[in-house]
Amino acid sequence: MQHYSGFGLVKHGLSHHENWQRMWRNPVPKSQYDVIVVGGGGHGLATAYYLAKVHGITNVAVVEKGWLGGGNTARNTTIVRSNYLWDEAAWLYEHAMKLWEGLSQDLNYNVMFSQRGVMNLGHTLQDMRDIHRRVNANRLNGIDGEVLDVKQVQEIVPIMDCSRNTRYPVLGASWQPRAGVARHDAVAWGYARGADALGVDLLQQTEVTGFRISGGKVLGVETNRGYIGGKTIGVVTAGNSGVLAKMAGFKLPIESHPLQALVSEPMKPILDTVVMSNHVHGYVSQSDKGDLVIGAGIDGYNGYGQRGSYPTIEHTLQAIVELFPMFSRVRMNRQWGGIVDTCPDACPIISATPVGGLFFNCGWGTGGFKATPGSGHVFAATLAEGKAHPLAAPFSIDRFISGKLIDEHGAAGVAH
């Protein structure tokens, strides 16, 4: 793998940047792999990377029906935080946060992780009680967090309307300084490049059409490029997980919904943090390019269409304009939707399945991006050892039968 550095940039500048190495190969599928990862998004690529790097398993294929990082990895609003209420979720997301903090160095790829802080606003007394509870829970788990009053909020975000004259006045916020944003595409590309360098085959435009299962154990996958054998198979296909589960003959407790986001025209720097509001339901940050990145809740109906409805966009922008009246004249540039796999308890499923050797990592719903490194790390361990990593164990699919749910709806609140 070509090492990236400032010196390399200068060196390649002398040859007009015409001699950069390709970031990854485009190999022909082998007939047999130790591990097949289905889904070449951030989580799938991270899984493959950590399988090779941490567990020394390099005979790995990532099977992707489109192109790498072309699904939800490319469609989210890039927010990274770990201020979850319940221990199990907090530990998992904090595990991811710690990996984020060293990720650019680890991958030798600038993922532009910017710890600019994330603010979750409270607009009612109950919001503020929940914020106090969550921040205290975070601190007990060693996660940074502060409760801000409205004055402190106004100091950090002077352009926000914190007056008492709004329909839902801002009363305060929770504040996680270590949280922030990262460049979403770079995360997928960095993991892909790292995995490829360690010998992982990244098979693009290879769509899984079925599983070959014998005696309750998975043998491999049928694809549009023929049969590929694998001893262990990990499925990381977000919104399409239900479709894949159906192919393998079981059901998942997830429903697929469109989640929309939009970006504005680029502007001069105006907002240097991430503001989220559960109550008026919207969130906004400004990318390094200068455009406002805006998102909100899912469309209520099930959908696989990678687009959503206009009423949802309208509600989102109402919330943003309520908080930032000065944004009312900003023009929106692009809007898109991704398919999110929502779980009844708003927590992921990282689990063995009724089929031996087949594992699923799904159900991240609206908040998977922030967990990308942690998800890949614990899922790689799960695939390598054939049993759940301790951090992944509480996220077994069995919880929907035992009733031991991890109800993060309150903590996550807003689509995240």
Added chain:
Amino acid sequence: MLHIYCPYCEEYREEEEFRPKGEAHIARPAEPEATSDEAWGDYLFFRKNPRGLHHEQWYHAAGCRKFFNATRDTVSYQILETYKAGQQPTVTAAASGKKVAK
């Protein structure tokens, strides 16, 4: 914006008047106490979530405030029919002969 035909109001109305309420035709187990954990978990949490035709409940929240059912394609979002609560769909994957999109 979807235009949805409310079978009670007998009119097309705009999507904003309605709220989607998830999969339709889920029967509550007749004897909850006698139901196994698996069956109860299945009833509570496990949904069909198909890529293709979906029979689902809608609520006419800003209209007649009645629940009704719709058959909708979850890829194209086209609503193929709406029908009153308690009725069965006429458009199904089997009946229409339409191959459920992958």
